[in-house]
Amino acid sequence: MSFGNIFGAWVTVFLTLAILSYLYKDNPFYKIAEHVYVGVSAAYWGTIAFWNQVWPNLFGRLWPEYDPATLTGFNKFWYKIYNGLTWFSSSIFPENGIPGNQEQNLWYIIAFLLGLFMLARLIPSINWLGRWSLAYVVGMAAGLRIYGFMSSNVIAQIHGSILPLWGNGMGIGDTINNLVLIVGTVTGLFYFFFSVEHKGIFGKVSRVGIYFLMISFGASFGFAVMGRISLLIGRFNILIEYSKEQYGYATIVLLVVMVATLLILNLKKPEPEEEIVE
């Protein structure tokens, strides 16, 4: 077992126990884990996004790898800008362009400028430029989502809820299933129709809709509990694995140390008495 693996196991166990310690109460271990998580997540996300997207797909298309002897016209000027950037960082902007054999596509200058405008939000005097980038993102996202939502969630789902109640070798079970689905859909929709007061027949139908919704919420709660228990099992599996001798009994040692520290902290600083609100 390498030192790296053992060290990794100890860090994993410490962070897991530190997060779980919040179930006892807020404490310094939890605070450390929380801050480490936020910092590492932001740095990780930023690094991955830059090296997987910005570098190959944006810079790689603006300044693909080139042969200096073949540069002509506008590209001579264009790669002079690039050479200036090489001075800024030779690992991001290596000599002779970004490797990867991409084709040059100067339309990506628009994307580059919109990206720079977004960063302009950090400078108060020109932060208005960021609105252009945001407008593009909002417009693009809205258009893209409406298309997907309308075709898959609305049209395909309406199509999927038009079901036969008999025929084609359907058994009684299929008929009941389809009937429940149709009644649930229709009564559920009735409940969300607010232009008419929920009274009389309309009230009774929407009441049935509420029952269907409640069953759905119950199922969601059940699945949520199942999911959380699964995640807890995953953590405990890790803790059990790292409590073995080859990891230096990481779980047991850290558990004892953390419990002892929390007890000492608790003794030193008694909990404030709860205020009685009348």
Add this chain to the structure above:
Amino acid sequence: MSNFLDKLDSLDRRYIFLIIAIVVILPLIFPLGLPVEPTNLTIDAFDAIDNIPKDEKVLVSFDYGPSTKPEIHPMAIAILRHLFTNGNRVIITCLWPDGLFMSREALEQVADGEFGLEYGVDYVNLGYRPGNEAVIKGITKSFPANFTVDSRAININEIPLMNGVQSLKDIGFIFSLSAGYPGSKEWVQYASDPLKIKTSTGVTSIQVNEILPFVKSGQLQGIIAGMPGAAEYEQLLVKNKIHPTIGKAGKSMDAQSIAHLVIVLFIIVGNISYFAKRKKEKKY
């Protein structure tokens, strides 16, 4: 009795946390071997993958991270085992940044460790691209425009497996391992429905209710629902002699079942305590 119910009402919730911890840990250390029966939803997903023609290219998207690893990762392992046994060639994409690490771990275990497959010929990992559904929409038109290089920085045009794969239209089946947004729903909306590509999914338990309508309407071919779904899939692999033993999900199901029983018990006792208290308040 009344005194006991009053005590329950003011019970420190940390005792409940402690009981849950105990009932989860004990079955993990001392397994009971409770049976797991595959449900129709898991069987549908299994059959959909089993019926993919040999040599067909399959896209598997790793849309999850370490936070949901216990639920989704066993599915990833089981699905890859099934696909490689079938003789399918696998193209990996990741819509989540952490998905890259999850996919590397799963491929290292299954493709390299168990099957000894060749990178770039039998499988390829295109890695992560930011952009959520825009990435899916993009690859419906062109892979090279969105993935110029793979996760090892190899140009996509130099990868043998990507020969003849210009867009998603050249893919025979999509499987999304999804822990939320972007995930299964986006694959249905932007790839499966518009291009009529058969798609199936493995999701976290919390997503099941949201994704089930897509299964019922035939937009998705079955669903592997959370850790129990993964355990059922592992069971199907064993029954069909695709893999000799059950995996991590199957081994964790004892803890899951016992914990559920205890939670149901808590809900019943909590309700009895609530109604007893209400009755008492009405009395006075």
